[in-house]
Amino acid sequence: MYSKSFILLVSCLFCSNALSAQFICKTSDIPNTGSLCQIEYFEPVCGCDSVTYRHPCDAYRIHNVQFYTNGICNNQAFAVDMYPIPFDQSKPLKLAVQMQNNTTGSFQIFIWDTYGALQLQRSVYSTFRYDLTLDAYHFHPGVYIVAVVSTSGSYFVRKKILVTSI
Numbered sequence: 001m002y003s004k005s006f007i008l009l010v011s012c013l014f015c016s017n018a019l020s021a022q023f024i025c026k027t028s029d030i031p032n033t034g035s036l037c038q039i040e041y042f043e044p045v046c047g048c049d050s051v052t053y054r055h056p057c058d059a060y061r062i063h064n065v066q067f068y069t070n071g072i073c074n075n076q077a078f079a080v081d082m083y084p085i086p087f088d089q090s091k092p093l094k095l096a097v098q099m100q101n102n103t104t105g106s107f108q109i110f111i112w113d114t115y116g117a118l119q120l121q122r123s124v125y126s127t128f129r130y131d132l133t134l135d136a137y138h139f140h141p142g143v144y145i146v147a148v149v150s151t152s153g154s155y156f157v158r159k160k161i162l163v164t165s166i
Contacts, residue, residue: 025049027064035061042081042096046073054081072100077155078107080148086162089136093161097148102128106151114142123151141165 025048037057044052045059048067053059059068072079081096099105104126111120119139124130141163149156 023048023067025066027066029064032062032064037061038084040083040094042083042094042098043070044072044079044081044098045070050075052076052079054083071102072098074100076100076157077150078105078148078157080146080157080159082146082159082161086164087136088164088166089139089141090166091136093134093136093139095132095134095146097124097130099128104128108149108151110145110147110149112145112147113140114144119144125151136163139163 035057037055039055039057041055043055045056045068046052047059047063047065049065050073051063051065052073053063053065053068056068059065078097078099081094081098083094084091087093095109097107097109105128106123106125107130109120109122109124109132110118113119120134122132144161144163145158146161147156147158
């Protein structure tokens with residue numbers, strides 16, 4: 001008969017490939033747009049795919065990310081979130097900027113309309129989180145470009161927003 005230690009050694013030799021197997025980060029690359037994750041708050045998480053998501057529900061239920069950590073991914077100086085997208089003239093637009101690891105930073109926010117006319121410019125100094133609510137009645141229906149630029153100019157985020165009529 002074989003001893004228990006011999007059987008354990010042989011079984012570990014055969015299971016070593018299973019131990020070195022890679023974990024599955026995402027179960028699918030197709031977003032689950034039917035998920036009920038339309039949550040207004042911005043609580044960023046960093047997915048195992050090095051993408052920052054709005055909140056845990058957004059990462060797990062919409063983008064199929066199986067593993068994430070709280071906060072912004074290390075490949076970003078800050079994250080920008082806007083809610084709701086698209087938005088209509090009856091609701092305000094909520095814009096949030098959060099610095100990585102809750103460190104303080106300075107940046108500028110720019111919003112341009114479809115014709116390239118500057119609609120908003122705001123400078124923000126020494127903060128780790130900035131929340132801005134914009135009344136939609138200031139915006140005509142159309143496409144707008146939002147850019148958030150670090151004051152050093154070394155990092156920026158650009159997003160499009162669509163404003164619809166009521």
